[in-house]
Amino acid sequence: MTYEILQDLPSTSTPGDYLRLHFDPSSLPKKRIVGFLACQRDPLLRTLRTKVISSQLAKVTAAPPQKGRGKKKGGASIEETQEKTITSGTLWEVQTEDTVIFPEGGGQPCDLGTLYIPSSQQTLRIEACLRVGLDAVHLVRVPPDEIPLDNLEGLEVDLEVDWVRRQDQMAIHTAQHLLSAVLDTMELPTLSWGMPAHPSIDTPYVELPRALTWAEVAEVEQKCNALIREDRKVWIDVYAQHEGGGQVGREFRDIPKDYQGGVIRHCNIEGTDRNACCGTQCPSLKHCEMIHLIPPSTPSTSSIPALTPTRLFFTAGPRARRYLSDASRTLSLASQAISVNRTDLVARVEKIDELRREGQTQLTAVRSELQTLVGEQAASQGKIAWVKRGQQATHHFDFLSGVTGTYLEKVPDGVIVATSALQGGMTGLVVVQSRGELAKEVFDKLKKALEGEEKGRVKGGGAKGRFMAKVEGKWGKKGDEVVQRVIDELREAQEAAS
Structure with a gap:
């Protein structure tokens, strides 16, 4: 009744x-x-x-703060209507x-x-x-x-x-009910859902027991929009x-x-x-206008979905229109950035990525050859060696470790210090390596000398003959002088012992 x-x-x-x-x-x-x-x-x-x-x-x-990001990466506002508290x-x-x-x-x-x-x-x-x-x-x-x-x-x-806000959030809520109902016919119950507050254009989501493939996403979207067009x-x-x-x-x-x-x-x-x-809730589905499902991060050709609980993102109603407008502008900006028509953007990006991968492979090979060469040259310094680098391309621990490893292959009973400090840079890198305990002794001396009165400036450590650290603050000539002094002391001690 x-x-x-x-x-x-x-x-x-x-x-x-x-x-x-x-x-x-x-x-x-x-x-x-x-x-x-x-x-x-x-x-x-x-x-x-x-x-x-x-x-x-x-x-x-x-x-209470509203849910939903109000900014894009880089700090640009998504909406001029985003209000400050x-x-x-x-x-x-x-x-x-x-x-x-x-x-x-x-x-x-x-x-x-x-x-x-x-x-x-x-x-x-x-x-x-x-x-x-x-x-x-x-x-x-x-x-x-x-x-x-x-x-x-x-x-x-x-x-x-605030009718603009109400329209936005009500359309999304009704669209969520519709989406969950269609997903339920695929035995995909909605575990939870979330909606960022207006005026954010961040996409709402439904959490599902598993992900969808691109083909499934397209099918679900088509079914939902067909029901919206029928104005149920x-x-x-x-x-x-x-x-x-x-x-x-x-x-x-x-x-x-x-x-x-x-x-x-x-x-x-x-x-x-x-x-x-x-x-x-909207009194009929026409108020939802349309629904768009965001494709998953898996390859578009994959027919095997991820089998773990996953969020399926979507948008609908007035927010879908704003999302489309924002996406279109982003597409245009991306096309302009690489000087290509919008229709050719994906193909060009794929080509750029292919070239990037090829370049990375070639760069890795060149670095490997270079670190071997530098390590072999360091062997000519004898049982105590110091390699000093200052190039951006080799300013990382992998390269320095490759150099020290090559050196020890040539001088098994030696100890090597490898440093990298960029001109004007604020962080120096130090690697000390040996086959015995000498590396720890040298590292401790370097750490103490580099820190001076600035305790905590050198951050790092190591074990089993290899020690690495980052040195915060400006390196400059003073850093080189400190390392040179420690190396000279080691060489003097070695000569005295012999």
Whole structure:
């Protein structure tokens, strides 16, 4: 049996049978609870006049941070609309009889919006909306020069949702239900999901027991978009929590422990899905516009998916359009960077990578030949040798270790010190190697001399005759002089012993 609810909300294009009640709504309090808020009864309602139930100073000075990166690598902003956290003024917790501002829940970030107070003609920013038990609590920012909200109880206020944000997040949430339903037909249940908050264009994801191949991704995307084009109807069944919440459906996760005496909501997609959900859902699939699945990182020709739990990233609705625009600009910039048409970009990048690999192979061969040559030349210095390098191409431990290894093949009872310091560079490299314990003795002397009064400047160690370290700070002539002094002392000691 279904019940009708008094039409206490302004009319929108949401169908009259979008909300289907399976309990007597007269049992609910006048103050609407989470699960039965105006934003959940009519997701297309943008504004609402209501009364304030309570208003008090918030226990926090800033709204909780929203999920989702606001910057790309390199620091460039993804969106000019990415807002900075404002901490001036005071933050107030405001509860109203009803609200069009959705509190965070079910994986969907909260709505933002404005609160207008007709009596004082104040328009204030709603920075977040939190669920506290059954209540929706608005976090409202009052600037320093505005009237505080300590006498707001009982007054009428106008709430307006940030519609751009709502559209974005609602479309993604409904698209996630659709995607999970299609994946479920492939015996791929959704283990979890996540959505970065608007205005980020970061892609949401569903976590699956295994990855998909490129072919499977294309197939799932095609099925989802076909259902969107059909504009399948979406509706919400609502049950009283104490009556058991109706048929469970595709997925059912634990209800928060602090949510007691409320309602259970099931989102239905015509002929496709039924699943418990507390978020705002589009009244039909056309609001999702489209869905795009991000291909996996495996080769496009592979028919064998990874068999470990994997995140499948996707985008939909207005965010998909912004994602497409950003991807198109990135494609153009990448094409310009290597002077090629966009259509030829992949082929050119593949060729560049092929040449890079060939160059790396050749460079490795040349380095190997060079380190052998340098090591053999070092052998002419006798039982105590020092190789000093200052070239970027050989400024790494692998090359220096190759040199010291070649030296010891020629002079088995010798000890060699190999250093590399770039002109103007801030980090020097040191390798000391021998077949016996002499390498440790030499390394300890070098470390002490190079550190001087700057303890901790030399970072490294070793064992079994090979010791390596990085020397922080400018090397310069002083570094060479320190090494030369230690080498000279060793040679003098060797001559004295002979």
